[in-house]
Amino acid sequence: MCLATYITLEQLLQTAPKEEAGPYSDHLRQHWLNLQQYPKQLKELEEVVNKGSVQLEESNSEQVFELNSMGLLKLDNNKATMRCKLYFKYFQERLQINK
Numbered sequence: 001m002c003l004a005t006y007i008t009l010e011q012l013l014q015t016a017p018k019e020e021a022g023p024y025s026d027h028l029r030q031h032w033l034n035l036q037q038y039p040k041q042l043k044e045l046e047e048v049v050n051k052g053s054v055q056l057e058e059s060n061s062e063q064v065f066e067l068n069s070m071g072l073l074k075l076d077n078n079k080a081t082m083r084c085k086l087y088f089k090y091f092q093e094r095l096q097i098n099k
């Protein structure tokens with residue numbers, strides 16, 4: 001007999017960014033460790049998390065495109081934002097940015 005544990009999206013968004021053993025912890029941790037090797041991309045990601053979005057003409061577009069290629073950002077017209085709320089909350093927590 002399989003007993004599944006169901007959680008809501010809101011519960012996931014509240015707990016996953018803080019849990020070291022959550023359902024996406026390995027995936028999130030891998031992104032975090034990868035970014036530690038690329039300080040320019042990490043700084044640009046911090047800018048996106050801090051502001052909520054950045055305009056391409058006001059940012060370092062090379063780093064924005066690399067973060068987009070990594071799957072962390074999405075580009076819409078001339079604006080870059082976090083790909084999803086989970087990434088936003090996870091990196092907000094890791095970068096200790098209060099929103």
